[in-house]
Amino acid sequence: MTTSQPKLTIDRLIAELMALAKISEAEPPVVTRVVFGEADLRARVYVRGLCEAAGLRVSHDAIGNTFARWEGSDPSLAPVGTGSHIDAIPNAGLYDGCVGVLGGLEAIRVLQELGYKPRRPIELVIFTAEEPTRFGIGCLGSRMMADVLTVQQARALRDKEGRSLEDWRAQAGFTGPLELVAVPKGRWHQFVELHIEQGPYLEEEKLDVGLVTHIAAPASQRIVIEGEGGHAGGKLMPGRKDALAAASELVLALEAAAKSTGAIDTVGTVGVCEVFPGAVNSIPSRVQMTTDVRDIDRARRDGVLAKLAEAANEVSARRGVKISTELINADPPTTCDPAILAALEASAIAAGKSYKRMVARAYHDSSFVSCIAPTAMLFIPCRGGVSHRPDEYASPEWIGGGVHVLARTLALLAG
Numbered sequence: 001m002t003t004s005q006p007k008l009t010i011d012r013l014i015a016e017l018m019a020l021a022k023i024s025e026a027e028p029p030v031v032t033r034v035v036f037g038e039a040d041l042r043a044r045v046y047v048r049g050l051c052e053a054a055g056l057r058v059s060h061d062a063i064g065n066t067f068a069r070w071e072g073s074d075p076s077l078a079p080v081g082t083g084s085h086i087d088a089i090p091n092a093g094l095y096d097g098c099v100g101v102l103g104g105l106e107a108i109r110v111l112q113e114l115g116y117k118p119r120r121p122i123e124l125v126i127f128t129a130e131e132p133t134r135f136g137i138g139c140l141g142s143r144m145m146a147d148v149l150t151v152q153q154a155r156a157l158r159d160k161e162g163r164s165l166e167d168w169r170a171q172a173g174f175t176g177p178l179e180l181v182a183v184p185k186g187r188w189h190q191f192v193e194l195h196i197e198q199g200p201y202l203e204e205e206k207l208d209v210g211l212v213t214h215i216a217a218p219a220s221q222r223i224v225i226e227g228e229g230g231h232a233g234g235k236l237m238p239g240r241k242d243a244l245a246a247a248s249e250l251v252l253a254l255e256a257a258a259k260s261t262g263a264i265d266t267v268g269t270v271g272v273c274e275v276f277p278g279a280v281n282s283i284p285s286r287v288q289m290t291t292d293v294r295d296i297d298r299a300r301r302d303g304v305l306a307k308l309a310e311a312a313n314e315v316s317a318r319r320g321v322k323i324s325t326e327l328i329n330a331d332p333p334t335t336c337d338p339a340i341l342a343a344l345e346a347s348a349i350a351a352g353k354s355y356k357r358m359v360a361r362a363y364h365d366s367s368f369v370s371c372i373a374p375t376a377m378l379f380i381p382c383r384g385g386v387s388h389r390p391d392e393y394a395s396p397e398w399i400g401g402g403v404h405v406l407a408r409t410l411a412l413l414a415g
């Protein structure tokens with residue numbers, strides 16, 4: 001690629017983002033596009049049409065992950081991938097995910113218009129159901145590609161009304177064996193996802209782009225503590241087995257364990273604590289709580305879980321309460337690929353964009369893509385850090401900056 005500035009027709013991209021936003025289950029500007037719903041299917045048709053108009057060859061897999069391929073001069077090489085998602089939670093905005101899909105398409109078109117011919121194929125990917133709205137599990141499409149969610153687990157998925165994933169995907173026109181969704185390592189040579197930050201820092205620091213070095217991931221648990229109830233007056237303090245008093249020790253133990261790593265990226269939270277029977281004059285007999293521990297380092301995160309388990313054993317023995325722990329999920333934190341980060345940095349410099357390296361605190365399809373290919377993410381600012389709301393906003397300048405850096409990066413990676 002030459003060092004001349006790619007011609008960014010940002011108006012075209014913004015118009016397409018606005019058109020996509022209107023394909024919604026809710027009244028614009030509110031975007032609601034739940035996977036396999038009527039709006040999601042229409043949005044897929046719209047994006048597919050844009051890809052075909054750009055000369056890309058479009059295909060999809062059995063779960064609806066969609067691939068739009070720009071052939072390289074050596075088609076035998078593994079493609080460079082880019083993309084994100086177009087599904088949206090209820091009452092969302094129009095930039096989350098869509099900037100990575102339509103911005104990725106724009107990057108490809110800019111390269112085409114510059115006369116650039118990639119050696120490796122470049123593939124734009126639209127992942128199915130990054131949002132957990134319908135089936136209660138996020139990053140469904142990328143998770144299945146990476147085989148982190150097995151076919152057996154996928155077949156068991158149901159929506160709130162009990163309708164199965166199998167039923168929904170068949171109605172959406174995605175057939176074929178789910179066994180074919182998982183792909184081997186190396187499916188992409190490298191993968192880079194453009195996304196809004198969903199946090200306030202790039203805007204606050206007046207930076208054009210963020211180069212994501214790590215993607216944090218949560219492990220969450222359900223903990224049930226069973227003690228012994230009784231009258232708050234009748235039963236004296238000696239010999240009590242107060243479930244909430246035991247739970248309180250665990251809340252503090254989690255806080256201490258998270259702080260004990262000394263790393264700013266380790267966070268631990270108890271967000272739910274249900275007390276039974278929940279009466280002013282009754283000793284709590286049972287507490288159910290959830291823990292959420294996040295980090296960018298899996299071993300460090302699992303170390304916090306181990307300390308919490310130790311504390312649970314100790315509290316259980318000392319207080320005579322029964323404590324059971326169930327792991328709800330434990331997704332893999334991601335370390336982004338240094339070679340892609342170097343290409344992103346060189347591209348930001350060449351494009352004259354200010355940048356910093358940063359951590360992604362929410363997880364993304366890239367979290368799972370990183371299990372099958374070297375991966376990195378490119379963030380652009382979003383106003384006030386607001387996301388998952390109708391007033392989510394990224395300016396055309398911010399979007400243009402991200403697409404510019406992405407286009408240069410794709411050209412560097414595809415050779």
Ligand SMILES: [Zn+2]
Nearest residue numbers: 085096097130
């Ligand atoms: Zn997203």
